[in-house]
Amino acid sequence: MLPARRGRVAARPDVVVVGGGPSGIGAAVGAASAGAEVVLVERYGFLGGNATAALVMPLMSWHNEVRGARARGDDEPLRLLPSDHGPGEPVVAGALLGLMGRLLKSGGAIAPSEETGYTVPIDPEAYKSAALDLLDSAGVNYLMHAFASGVTGEPRQPEGVVLETKSGPLAIEAAVIVDCTGDGDVAAAAGAAYDVGRDDGLVQPMTLMFRIVEFERQRFEGYVRERPDQWKGVCGLWELIEQARAAGELDLPREDLLFFATPHEHEVTFNSTRVSGVLGTDVFDLTRAERLARQQMAQIVRFLNKRVLGFERAYAVQSGTQIGVRETRRIVGEYSLTAADVLRSRQFDDVIARGSYPIDIHDPKGGRGTLLERLPIGGAYDIPLRCLIPRDVDGLLVGGRCISGSHEAHSSYRVTPIALATGQAAGVTAALAAGTRVAPRDVAAGAVQRALLEQGADLGDRVIAR
Ligand SMILES: Cc1cc2nc3c(=O)[nH]c(=O)nc-3n(C[C@H](O)[C@H](O)[C@H](O)COP(=O)(O)OP(=O)(O)OC[C@H]3O[C@@H](n4cnc5c(N)ncnc54)[C@H](O)[C@@H]3O)c2cc1C
Numbered sequence: 001m002l003p004a005r006r007g008r009v010a011a012r013p014d015v016v017v018v019g020g021g022p023s024g025i026g027a028a029v030g031a032a033s034a035g036a037e038v039v040l041v042e043r044y045g046f047l048g049g050n051a052t053a054a055l056v057m058p059l060m061s062w063h064n065e066v067r068g069a070r071a072r073g074d075d076e077p078l079r080l081l082p083s084d085h086g087p088g089e090p091v092v093a094g095a096l097l098g099l100m101g102r103l104l105k106s107g108g109a110i111a112p113s114e115e116t117g118y119t120v121p122i123d124p125e126a127y128k129s130a131a132l133d134l135l136d137s138a139g140v141n142y143l144m145h146a147f148a149s150g151v152t153g154e155p156r157q158p159e160g161v162v163l164e165t166k167s168g169p170l171a172i173e174a175a176v177i178v179d180c181t182g183d184g185d186v187a188a189a190a191g192a193a194y195d196v197g198r199d200d201g202l203v204q205p206m207t208l209m210f211r212i213v214e215f216e217r218q219r220f221e222g223y224v225r226e227r228p229d230q231w232k233g234v235c236g237l238w239e240l241i242e243q244a245r246a247a248g249e250l251d252l253p254r255e256d257l258l259f260f261a262t263p264h265e266h267e268v269t270f271n272s273t274r275v276s277g278v279l280g281t282d283v284f285d286l287t288r289a290e291r292l293a294r295q296q297m298a299q300i301v302r303f304l305n306k307r308v309l310g311f312e313r314a315y316a317v318q319s320g321t322q323i324g325v326r327e328t329r330r331i332v333g334e335y336s337l338t339a340a341d342v343l344r345s346r347q348f349d350d351v352i353a354r355g356s357y358p359i360d361i362h363d364p365k366g367g368r369g370t371l372l373e374r375l376p377i378g379g380a381y382d383i384p385l386r387c388l389i390p391r392d393v394d395g396l397l398v399g400g401r402c403i404s405g406s407h408e409a410h411s412s413y414r415v416t417p418i419a420l421a422t423g424q425a426a427g428v429t430a431a432l433a434a435g436t437r438v439a440p441r442d443v444a445a446g447a448v449q450r451a452l453l454e455q456g457a458d459l460g461d462r463v464i465a466r
Pocket of ligand 1: 019024048051146180185206323325326402414419
């Protein structure tokens with residue numbers, strides 16, 4: 001037992017959004033633009049979630065594929081971005097475009113095109129500023145350095161969130177809470193049912209990402225031209241890795257190295273460490289994972305310096321503030337999105353966001369492979385409003401990677417652009433619920449769609465609001 005304590009109510013807005021990652025940014029902008037008074041709460045001193053805290057620097061594609069990717073000519077420059085995505089149309093818009101516009105203006109991103117494989121390399125420092133500018137322009141209030149540790153109110157009927165801060169315990173009471181923590185921390189504290197991982201409980205591995213600078217692109221390009229069998233778009237170096245492994249210099253769970261270009265010529269970002277059998281809602285697992293991943297990172301840097309052309313003088317200028325956590329709780333909602341919904345491009349009358357990213361599962365067992373299953377040509381799937389509404393908790397919505405879906409569907413809708421879109425929809429629904437004093441589950445899907453369309457969201461052609 002811990003002693004009882006008193007806290008101060010810091011604010012009573014219409015909507016409190018917990019978590020300042022892509023879904024939280026989307027939710028806060030969505031709710032404020034729909035007329036609500038909003039406070040966004042974030043545990044770190046900056047926004048962006050995985051994109052900044054874990055250095056997940058490319059935004060994955062939010063374009064479908066209307067044609068297969070064309071074969072690259074031998075004389076084309078080395079892009080270090082995915083080369084397997086053919087031309088397509090965007091399926092996410094809304095608040096994502098506000099963020100993108102700011103990033104592009106500051107030189108902190110490269111616009112999506114066939115050349116970038118429709119991914120968007122970003123600069124995390126520019127992203128932090130762009131996110132703040134976007135929230136300021138939408139009139140969102142925010143509180144940083146505040147960790148949500150629980151809720152106030154009756155079981156399954158939360159009335160506010162409890163925050164641990166340097167100023168002591170605080171509470172923010174709101175008509176509606178939007179949980180954008182990625183982990184579903186607030187929903188779980190409120191008593192929402194959730195699933196974790198696949199049937200055996202295993203989740204996707206964690207990855208400590210890091211940025212390498214003083215990279216000599218032309219020297220590396222020389223190696224790839226000589227050994228085209230050793231590099232495919234964004235990953236490879238199999239033979240050099242095997243040599244280092246045989247010499248006892250490298251012991252990695254991955255069989256290759258995976259890295260991406262950034263907006264900066266002499267920088268690349270590495271997605272190559274891998275720690276499995278750990279859960280991001282377990283502090284002991286997180287601690288062990290940080291240690292193991294940092295050992296892997298040190299090995300990789302030594303390997304690059306010693307064996308890979310173009311990396312002789314390179315060094316790791318920054319690693320994630322924390323290890324990247326791909327998968328934890330998925331809150332059980334009124335509908336759970338399935339792999340079949342994703343792969344068959346299913347449409348729903350209560351669509352509130354769309355996605356086209358493949359099912360992408362890094363082996364939870366720690367094997368070396370990654371399962372990638374694409375949607376059919378031209379395909380995009382709808383995400384229904386019901387995925388954002390916890391089945392058994394009132395006054396609360398979820399956005400981002402903790403929405404309701406299967407392990408497989410999650411591996412697609414977890415990516416940054418889709419997380420931002422489901423967050424925006426959760427924010428809009430929260431604002432409408434607060435404004436009309438009804439429970440989020442009683443807000444008409446058509447009203448949410450109308451508000452989202454007014455905010456420039458892309459909802460495809462199955463919208464009942466039209
Ligand atoms: C290693 C890795 C590689 C990935 N690669 C890509 C990629 O290349 N491209 C891509 O588009 N996506 C990628 N993803 C997926 C993507 O980064 C995430 O799924 C996405 O960021 C999810 O957004 P979110 O807002 O739901 O959660 P998050 O980004 O996790 O944001 C949650 C926010 O809430 C805050 N928070 C958490 N708990 C609390 C609390 N209790 N109190 C207060 N604040 C809290 C966190 O600090 C964070 O800011 C990758 C993910 C990982 C881990």
